[in-house]
Amino acid sequence: MAPHVLPFGSWPSPVSPADLVAGGGVPAEPVVDGGAVHWLTTTPESGARVILRRRDADGTVTDLSPDWMSVRSRVHEYGGGAYAARGGVVVAVDLSTQQLWRLDGHPRPLSGGTADAAVRWAAPEIDLERGVVVVVREDHRDPAAEPVNELVRLPLEPTGEPGFGEVVVPGRRRSLPRPDADDAGDPALPDFVADPALSPDGRRLAWAQWSHPAMPWDAATVVVADLDAGGRPTSARAVAGAGTDLGRTAGTPVWLDADRLVLLTDPDDRAVPHLLDLAGDDAPVALAPADSEHGLPGWQFRMRTLAPLPDGRVATARTVEGVLRLSVLDPAAPGSVTDLDLPLVAVSGLATHPAGLVADAGLVETGFAAVVVAVDGDAARLEIVATRGTVPDPAHVAVAEPVSWTGHAGDTAHGFLHRPTHPEVTGPADELPPLVVVAHGGPTSATTTVPRAAYAFFTSRGIAVLDVNYAGSTGYGRAYRERLRGRWGVADIEDVVAGARHLADTGVVDGTRMGVRGGSAGGYVVLAALAFHDTFSAGISYFGVSDPSLLAQETHKMESRYLDGLIGPWPAARATYEERSPLHHVDGIRAPLLLLQGAEDRVVPPSQAEVMAASLREQRLPVALVVFPGEGHGFRDPAHIVRAAEMELSFLGQLWGFDPADDLEPLVVENL
Numbered sequence: 001m002a003p004h005v006l007p008f009g010s011w012p013s014p015v016s017p018a019d020l021v022a023g024g025g026v027p028a029e030p031v032v033d034g035g036a037v038h039w040l041t042t043t044p045e046s047g048a049r050v051i052l053r054r055r056d057a058d059g060t061v062t063d064l065s066p067d068w069m070s071v072r073s074r075v076h077e078y079g080g081g082a083y084a085a086r087g088g089v090v091v092a093v094d095l096s097t098q099q100l101w102r103l104d105g106h107p108r109p110l111s112g113g114t115a116d117a118a119v120r121w122a123a124p125e126i127d128l129e130r131g132v133v134v135v136v137r138e139d140h141r142d143p144a145a146e147p148v149n150e151l152v153r154l155p156l157e158p159t160g161e162p163g164f165g166e167v168v169v170p171g172r173r174r175s176l177p178r179p180d181a182d183d184a185g186d187p188a189l190p191d192f193v194a195d196p197a198l199s200p201d202g203r204r205l206a207w208a209q210w211s212h213p214a215m216p217w218d219a220a221t222v223v224v225a226d227l228d229a230g231g232r233p234t235s236a237r238a239v240a241g242a243g244t245d246l247g248r249t250a251g252t253p254v255w256l257d258a259d260r261l262v263l264l265t266d267p268d269d270r271a272v273p274h275l276l277d278l279a280g281d282d283a284p285v286a287l288a289p290a291d292s293e294h295g296l297p298g299w300q301f302r303m304r305t306l307a308p309l310p311d312g313r314v315a316t317a318r319t320v321e322g323v324l325r326l327s328v329l330d331p332a333a334p335g336s337v338t339d340l341d342l343p344l345v346a347v348s349g350l351a352t353h354p355a356g357l358v359a360d361a362g363l364v365e366t367g368f369a370a371v372v373v374a375v376d377g378d379a380a381r382l383e384i385v386a387t388r389g390t391v392p393d394p395a396h397v398a399v400a401e402p403v404s405w406t407g408h409a410g411d412t413a414h415g416f417l418h419r420p421t422h423p424e425v426t427g428p429a430d431e432l433p434p435l436v437v438v439a440h441g442g443p444t445s446a447t448t449t450v451p452r453a454a455y456a457f458f459t460s461r462g463i464a465v466l467d468v469n470y471a472g473s474t475g476y477g478r479a480y481r482e483r484l485r486g487r488w489g490v491a492d493i494e495d496v497v498a499g500a501r502h503l504a505d506t507g508v509v510d511g512t513r514m515g516v517r518g519g520s521a522g523g524y525v526v527l528a529a530l531a532f533h534d535t536f537s538a539g540i541s542y543f544g545v546s547d548p549s550l551l552a553q554e555t556h557k558m559e560s561r562y563l564d565g566l567i568g569p570w571p572a573a574r575a576t577y578e579e580r581s582p583l584h585h586v587d588g589i590r591a592p593l594l595l596l597q598g599a600e601d602r603v604v605p606p607s608q609a610e611v612m613a614a615s616l617r618e619q620r621l622p623v624a625l626v627v628f629p630g631e632g633h634g635f636r637d638p639a640h641i642v643r644a645a646e647m648e649l650s651f652l653g654q655l656w657g658f659d660p661a662d663d664l665e666p667l668v669v670e671n672l
Contacts, residue, residue, distance in 0.1 A: 008462035009658030080300025081123030213561035362450030439518030488566035489580035592622035598631030
């Protein structure tokens with residue numbers, strides 16, 4: 001039967017707004033204890049509440065977190081590393097109080113609490129022999145100072161009221177407002193610590209640390225300390241990364257055994273695993289060639305892309321031409337890389353399992369899942385532990401096509417094209433599809449080829465999607481990432497604009513109906529693209545940055561000096577900040593703009609969206625601002641995610657002249 005011919009954008013789709021949240025959230029942060037696999041997830045019933053689940057070796061699935069708890073850390077605002085499990089002991093961070101709790105047996109707090117959750121915890125490492133947990137503490141109790149990030153010890157069996165721990169790796173204390181002098185506090189101490197890793201024999205502790213103005217992918221250091229009988233660090237020494245002879249940055253320390261440590265560092269352009277033998281004098285050994293990038297930007301704790309395998313080899317997640325692969329490295333044969341033949345297009349969160357490893361994975365047909373990968377020599381077998389729940393029919397999911405084009409300064413930019421896809425409908429022969437260009441956040445993050453309901457939501461309705469890895473994205477090496485150094489708001493914007501124009505010029509999409517969509521740093525791309533270019537006829541910004549100078553003064557500790565490298569030191573580079581500010585160039589915006597913002601966002605505060613909307617209203621330019629109560633940096637409430645998707649579709653239909661097949665409440669756009 002010939003397909004029905006309908007205008008692009010008006011195709012009936014089986015991917016409803018509700019399907020974007022159906023079945024719950026993406027399984028995340030898998031942890032193995034014996035033969036049991038743990039992970040974090042949400043369900044339609046739990047809403048935004050994050051549940052800690054365990055699947056035992058016999059297949060029994062149990063929810064470990066009580067109904068009142070949402071397992072999520074707010075350290076660095078982005079969290080990650082919200083729980084740990086070892087030897088039957090389970091500890092987890094409660095979102096509302098930010099206290100660390102022990103969940104095996106009767107739930108009980110291991111840390112003290114404050115009325116305003118001013119002490120936060122992340123990346124716990126359980127030391128069963130000593131009866132303690134080593135954990136990152138972020139202390140906000142002094143309003144006149146920056147939060148202080150330190151490694152502390154908490155007893156697994158507290159006597160009396162739980163406290164705030166014994167500091168084992170102190171952090172730097174800086175006063176507020178942000179001092180201009182870099183010597184505020186003790187410069188020998190780090191501003192940030194992350195990912196403590198206890199050696200299998202308990203004699204050593206490794207961790208990553210870094211200081212302002214660097215971000216962890218710029219100049220972090222891996223430190224190893226011997227532990228005394230009480231578990232307190234002695235004779236700590238930097239072994240890789242900033243301040244050493246091995247690489248410019250380092251992270252993700254994992255132990256192969258009591259003396260051998262594997263970590264990621266970048267002596268060349270790309271970060272690759274290196275093996276360090278701490279018991280001998282041998283030089284560090286690169287386990288893989290520097291022809292692909294291993295690792296992910298450290299926005300969250302425990303973003304593990306390395307895991308020892310039971311057979312002595314090392315599993316690694318590496319990026320090749322923007323696609324993540326799961327590979328195996330052999331310490332006995334440095335430089336050999338074996339790609340596992342599995343239907344994976346994204347992989348992270350690796351952890352050792354008796355059969356091989358567990359991971360957060362993106363599957364070719366089923367999207368995101370937590371998986372066990374059984375490894376036997378060069379062969380591997382995949383077992384799905386948990387999936388997102390509901391995924392679109394593959395017949396309605398576009399295959400991601402790698403595309404490249406000439407972007408900023410004549411450099412090559414990369415992305416993935418998702419064409420309109422529907423088994424029963426096609427567009428008119430004399431019409432080209434509209435396009436939504438997606439700009440990821442970070443800006444050091446990256447997009448992948450994982451099938452996403454959020455993209456099928458558009459493509460199954462006849463709207464093409466271009467997902468861009470603009471200058472600054474991870475996965476293409478340090479040089480590609482540092483194209484954005486000093487050029488945020490220029491190189492990334494030009495890459496996105498050039499990608500859209502490339503598709504229009506080659507007849508793939510309708511150049512008069514192109515929109516740009518993104519969140520956080522991607523939201524800044526939206527606003528800047530509309531302010532400084534006339535390519536797009538619509539913009540959709542989720543919690544985007546409208547004024548970098550406001551962000552430099554208002555954002556949280558981890559990103560408080562981020563813009564020093566992306567734009568220039570604040571306030572010395574004030575003029576450049578104003579040049580790059582969409583708010584200061586709002587008169588250049590002609591395309592209608594939809595602003596979607598969380599009321600509780602501490603990374604990009606609501607003021608960023610509010611001042612932009614007010615300025616557009618003053619000039620009687622088309623704008624809609626929707627602020628969602630209770631949401632932070634990234635929407636979590638399923639009802640809000642659904643409503644935002646409905647608003648996007650209504651918005652684009654009004655602008656591009658198509659009637660969505662869905663029964664939608666029309667979005668009110670002021671001045672349209």
